[in-house]
Amino acid sequence: MxxxxxxxxxxxxxxxxxxxxxxxxxxxxxxxxxxxxxxxxxxxxxxxDRWWEPETEWHRAWKALFPKEWQEVIHVAADGERHIADVKNDKGVVIEFQHSPLDPEERLSREKFYGTMVWVVDGMRYKRDLSAFREAVAEGYIVNDSPLCLDPRTRAAAMVRRWAPLRHHVFIDFGDEDFQIAGFQPPEKVLWQFLFNRATGKVVIAAVTRESFMKFCLNGSEFQHLTVERHQRPRGRYRRY
Ligand SMILES: [Zn+2]
Known part of the structure; x- marks a missing residue:
């Protein structure tokens, strides 16, 4: 703590x-x-609190972006169970910064406990995840332009398995690492979001600007996702995201 x-x-x-x-x-x-x-x-x-994980610089840097009174808030359930939320905003949304993986059952019980919450996952926890994710984003198939949704195929499989969305938003944070999407760099820093593609039942990757993520947490604004604007000619080229 x-x-x-x-x-x-x-x-x-x-x-x-x-x-x-x-x-x-x-x-x-x-x-x-x-x-x-x-x-x-x-x-x-x-x-x-058995849910509490030893904090890293990463946890502390995130928490420091929020008012002190929102950090480490005790959340008590109707049955008296209590846990310390990393951040709980003034609208009751809990933001959990998770460095280590959780098995799905464990994750679900936390999601049920907190009710309204989002996960921010430390993408740098395992070295191999960064290279796998970079490939997934660079070579993934774009299934939707607005918001940009990428099918990672099997490249980020381990991460997808670990962090496939259950009930709540899951964002992956790779810090200041650079990424290329189909040869272009995102115009601003993003958090990567895992979404269920209902049509295929598969997990796709979207990108939310960090700025809009913070605005969502601080005052409930909508997330802003990266989108693709396609050139009319030549066909199939992407101008920017
Ligand atoms: Zn205690």
Missing amino acids: QYALVNRVRQEAEPKLRGTCPNCGAEVVAKCGQKRIWHWSHLGKLEC
Whole structure:
């Protein structure tokens, strides 16, 4: 956790500090070492929220884009089950930043628990995913122009298997890595979205601008997807996305 209560005030971990876990009320101690990002840890070995994954720079960079009071929000279900949402906005939408894969059952139970949520997945978790995804996007078959939807064929199969959409939006974040779509570079930074193509029952890849993703999270705006504008002549060439 990034925040604990010290004298009832939310505070980040600093050397030698002790505090209280906002989720379970137990004592937590600031871990400020070299190896892992500074965080709060329960005195016992067990963290009270088994869904919580050790945070990375990636988690923290994303969370920092949101107001502090939206970060690490305790979500309590009707039956008393409680978990800490990475980010929960003022409209009740939970944004979970997921570094490690989850099996589908586990993912579904989190989706049910949070109700309205989106996943942002760390695409850089496995080295091989980046090259596979690059190929999938560069050589995938464009099944739709607006929004741009690519059939990745089998190239990104491992990622698709791991993160095929269940009930909620799934976005893959490859940070500042560059991509080419049919020879062109997307005009701005994007998050890649996995969508079900209802016609074929297969997963296709779309791209949402990072800017519109943030606007969606911050004030509920619509996602803006990349689209393809085709030249009239020569046939079949793509001018831009
Ligand atoms: Zn706790």
